[in-house]
Amino acid sequence: MATIVAGIACSHVPAIGVAMDKGITGTAYWDPLFQGYLPAREWLKNLAPDVAIIVYNDHASAFSLEIIPTFLIGVADSFPIADEGFGPRPVPVVLGCPELAWHIAESLILDEFDMTIANEMPVDHGLTVPLSITCGQPDRWPFKVIPLCVNVVQYPPPTGARCFKLGQAIARAVASFPDDLRVVVYGTGGMSHQLQGERAGLINREFDTAFLDKLTTDPVALTKISHTEYMREAGSEGVEMVMWHVMRGALGPQAAEVYRHYHVPASNTAAALMILDNRSSA
Ligand SMILES: [Fe+2]
Helix, strand or coil, rough: CCCEEEEEEEEECHHHHHHHCCCCCCCCCHHHHHHCCHHHHHHHHHHCCCECCCCCECCCCCCCCCCCCCCEEECCCCEEECCCCCCCCCCCCCCCCCHHHHHHHHHHCCCCCCCCCCCCCEECCCHHHHHHHHHCCCCCCEEEEEEEEEEECCCCCCHEEEEEEEHHHHHHHCCCCCCCEEEEEEEEEECCCCCCCCCCCCCHHHHHHHHHHHHCCCCHHHCCCHHHHHHHCCHHHHHHHHHCCCCHHCCCCCEEEEEEEEEEEEECCEEEEEEEEEECCC
């Protein structure tokens, strides 16, 4: 049977991808951030998962305001890199895992989560930057990817509690897949940041640190954070953190923090990378 072996929480700041693509990660500004990624890459390389379910939001790359799925799963063989205005990022094409993706889609829908199914979809920095952060710059990504999009762009996004329950349903779906695949689940976006308005540049280290602490020890309490509280404490784009609850809900209660890196600022954003080992929950 397939097993969820780890969860990864990871900011998806577009400028981090640009720094890698331009080869400027060693500059004084970027080096402290990227040094913190190296132990995580080593850990993930040793873990050698077969598939990653990457929970992220599309930034008006694949969808526009014409169609806004609350939850969507990508079931294609491959996903092209989106052109976000400067040409596609120079990273490998993302290979999908249709067999597991269709199984998860069926399981989730019969489990009362009404997923949108994407047979074709470009993937933007929300998905590719976490891959770059955790895998570096390989010629091909080391595992297959199932994109899972959450709407956090157009109000109303789903609640953290609903996202957590989706994660629990994903865990049930993965556990009922017969092949022995080892799966990691990424929750991406965040941490505190606001890109526009009078509070542009907001960073709240205290809120972020408390969130990271409770993600392991008391994740259900975190699911009670309202959209208004995210906006007040973590900025208007801080609401992306609801996607981390999908990842945490997919793990067991015994999941253990094995790595954490928190850095400010990355562009005008707080950036975090955290790994939770789920093998003790099995
Ligand atoms: Fe984002």
